[in-house]
Amino acid sequence: MSNEFKLNCAGKILDLKKPGVMGILNVTPDSFYQGSRCSDNWLNVAQEMIRDGAEILDIGGESTRPGASGAPTPEQELERVLPVIEGLASRFNVVISVDTSSPLVIREAVKAGAGMINDVRALHREGALEAAAETDVPIILMHSFVDQPEPGLVPVYGDVVEEVRQYLMDCVQRCEHAGILRERLILDPGFGGGMFGKTPMYDLEMLKGFRRFHELGLPVLAGMSRKSFIGATLDRDAEDRLPGSLAAAMLAIQAGAHIIRVHDVRETVDVLRFLQAVDEA
Numbered sequence: 001m002s003n004e005f006k007l008n009c010a011g012k013i014l015d016l017k018k019p020g021v022m023g024i025l026n027v028t029p030d031s032f033y034q035g036s037r038c039s040d041n042w043l044n045v046a047q048e049m050i051r052d053g054a055e056i057l058d059i060g061g062e063s064t065r066p067g068a069s070g071a072p073t074p075e076q077e078l079e080r081v082l083p084v085i086e087g088l089a090s091r092f093n094v095v096i097s098v099d100t101s102s103p104l105v106i107r108e109a110v111k112a113g114a115g116m117i118n119d120v121r122a123l124h125r126e127g128a129l130e131a132a133a134e135t136d137v138p139i140i141l142m143h144s145f146v147d148q149p150e151p152g153l154v155p156v157y158g159d160v161v162e163e164v165r166q167y168l169m170d171c172v173q174r175c176e177h178a179g180i181l182r183e184r185l186i187l188d189p190g191f192g193g194g195m196f197g198k199t200p201m202y203d204l205e206m207l208k209g210f211r212r213f214h215e216l217g218l219p220v221l222a223g224m225s226r227k228s229f230i231g232a233t234l235d236r237d238a239e240d241r242l243p244g245s246l247a248a249a250m251l252a253i254q255a256g257a258h259i260i261r262v263h264d265v266r267e268t269v270d271v272l273r274f275l276q277a278v279d280e281a
């Protein structure tokens with residue numbers, strides 16, 4: 001691990017001396033992996049993830065998969081995520097992250113108990129930067145290629161790792177100019193197709209060159225769980241991508257990832273435990 005970080009997430013301290021696992025909790029009807037949709041049973045899913053070792057729960061009310069049924073309004077998104085955030089904050093001592101690009105949702109979610117903002121658009125939506133600056137919680141800045149999912153998008157990069165790294169560096173500078181402390185920022189290179197703008201080969205190149213993202217001196221998150229590049233590489237549907245996801249998680253951890261965002265918490269925690277046992281042997 002190239003750096004050690006401690007983040008204050010609305011009073012809960014997240015110590016990233018060792019990698020942390022973020023469990024994906026989607027309260028949407030159309031997320032790409034059906035197993036992550038839990039609008040009706042979010043409490044049971046959250047309890048299981050916490051029991052299995054998740055340190056962060058990431059609550060999302062908007063699907064970013066290509067072809068998803070229209071983007072919800074901020075009010076609709078808030079209606080989906082707010083009861084979940086309030087319910088989790090009142091029951092569990094776990095970091096709650098809100099996966100949103102909406103200024104309204106950012107403000108209201110943090111008021112309701114969210115201790116982290118996870119924005120796939122890196123605060124580029126109108127008003128999002130200002131809303132995030134009003135809070136004091138950590139912010140995940142993710143690289144994306146376009147604002148909305150685009151079926152059939154064919155991105156072109158010269159050096160995908162360097163171009164994504166430069167984008168993230170620009171985002172960090174933009175946040176600092178808005179008064180957001182550098183110590184609050186986490187970087188996510190944005191694995192996946194659609195709005196994230198990576199073909200499977202670009203995703204593999206980013207995973208291979210993952211250590212270069214540490215050059216910015218900030219915590220780095222890897223979100224690869226069951227994504228399309230794993231399916232394309234192994235010829236597997238989303239339901240059959242667990243082995244590939246675990247292999248990708250292991251490689252990211254070995255390359256210094258500070259947070260692993262996953263659908264399958266128990267299995268990923270086992271990978272972490274095994275790697276740590278080897279390191280400590």
